[in-house]
Amino acid sequence: MTDTTARPASPTLDEVAVLAGVSRATVSRVINDSPRVSPEAREAVRSAVAQLRYVPNRMARSLVTRRTDTIALVLNEPNTQVFSDPFFASIVRGVSATLADTDLNLVLLTARDEREQQKIGRYARQGHVDGVILMSVHSNDPLPEILEEAGIPLVLCGRPFDGRDLAYVDADNSGGAELAARHLLSTGRRRIGTVTGPLDMIAGVDRLHGWRSALQAAGVEAAPRMVAEGDFTEAGGARAMAELLEDAPDLDAVFVASDPMAVGALRTLRAAGRRVPDDVAVVGFDDAAVAAVCDPPLTTVAQPLGDMTPLLTELLLRQIDGERAESRIVPTRLVRRASA
Amino acid sequence: MTDTTARPASPTLDEVAVLAGVSRATVSRVINDSPRVSPEAREAVRSAVAQLRYVPNRMARSLVTRRTDTIALVLNEPNTQVFSDPFFASIVRGVSATLADTDLNLVLLTARDEREQQKIGRYARQGHVDGVILMSVHSNDPLPEILEEAGIPLVLCGRPFDGRDLAYVDADNSGGAELAARHLLSTGRRRIGTVTGPLDMIAGVDRLHGWRSALQAAGVEAAPRMVAEGDFTEAGGARAMAELLEDAPDLDAVFVASDPMAVGALRTLRAAGRRVPDDVAVVGFDDAAVAAVCDPPLTTVAQPLGDMTPLLTELLLRQIDGERAESRIVPTRLVRRASA
DNA sequence: TTGAAAGCGCTAACAT
């Protein structure tokens, strides 16, 4: 039985060369924008390419150039909920926008368990991509090591946990959290709790650390009962806020370490009959740089994702070119919105 | 200046062959699990592979096999908001789980404008992937045609707009919407509005159509003022519900064509002082098959994503194998939850 | 400016 649905073989360089009446090498030069081609030859090739609808075979090309011209953005997140966090979408959009007018391709890879992480390691080692941007690194995460050992150019979105010498781009999470706590202190609050991010992520740890520093510097107690761990989701924020109200019913302010969590925390506060900001002032942390995720808008710490995403790709491209890339920490700032 | 950070060249088949004391062909056979290899040779190769940490070069392999063993899941969505819809996450998770214990790789590609769509078309034609699953097709969408013309195996997630003969998997959206409307009718409601999905998407159109059919079959008016167009987001649902209340203040029930929109619609209803379900009964449409996205849980139409995602990959693999793939429509059903 | 030829790392006949 013959295969009637077979795809038509795509044209090759040779066929273009024959049609254009030149050699393969010349066609290749035209394709690759070499200046060493006569205008006539260039034109002949161009028209042959158009006529045959020729598209270069990337496998063949990569085999010799050792380049794929594609980079991977890895979403390394066991928690499926978090996957629809606007923060992810913002990074994806930003990186993809940065790459839009280059001829680099961007592919997204997701890993939810160790098996999938190994699969991604394999994918990278097999030479599918020139480099990797890794998001959402957890404390016990094997992926950074897998990729580092494989010698794949790598940039982390977020400071690595163990001080390993990997290139990364991160916001000044600790400084941002300090700003938040100092803002609350400056409005006279003294019993300031915090809903943290997941503490197996550096952003969670750093933001908690900044909160603690600010309170201690002001001589205010940063007691364990004032801390509840969330998971960066709305539901998690609501849950953590409920814990906090239980453990520290006297709190008069709270720093919530991400905006989706802040939305959940506000819901809990309202359900508990606490007025915001009169009874409890709230400061959020705007992961996604999307204004007004909640109503009324909070005072938030803004991290400039618009600055971070170009840096991510810049550091990666530098490494792909064999240069060394300095990690970067971008400043955060306090944004006061209408209420709170 | 020498490049000091150059990556160590990865070992090749030849080096493995030399170390194992066999020919390249034998190594290749071992790698590809051919039965025509002696146990001794197999063992020698295995140990050489381990020793050299050999990983096959996929470019070289693909060049001859014409297979990349990777498929692309394309998120074709201009509206960034929608990108964090749990529906997307569910499909991604489902397809990725289906592929987890195969040796197929999954890459996600996103397109937000025509330029990015063209880039994806190019990516596919260059031979990076064996096939494409395309999500979120809009009415004026060039991507299905681009990919079809390129001869890439293709499965749409959602019925194509213009009746084109493309393989697809879809839920019975029209039937589901009928179920929803009939349920509301059966509880005695007669002024039943609908918040639709975007009407440039087939799911939006079909669900509107099902609503209309059910009302007309029951001899109930399905007036334009009872219809407000949303965009599948929570904010859009809230907005559309507000329009609806304006145009049809007398409505006593509403079919909201997606769960995120239902959450928004409920917020609007409550803000307007309408009690749910006493004043206004609500039925949602559970795109993400995640129970209880809102509180209290709604009666919803459930589409079985758990069935759809294996079908998507099945149809695609069939096409990749050169067979013809029959499109599939999976049934929806009504799920009555606590309230409403 | 152009062409001829070698070769990237692998698979797949074919021969043994």
Add this chain to the structure above:
DNA sequence: ATGTTAGCGCTTTCAA
């Protein structure tokens, strides 16, 4: 069961 050989489609010296 194993080795030899001929490519896959492209880039890239090297000559001309």
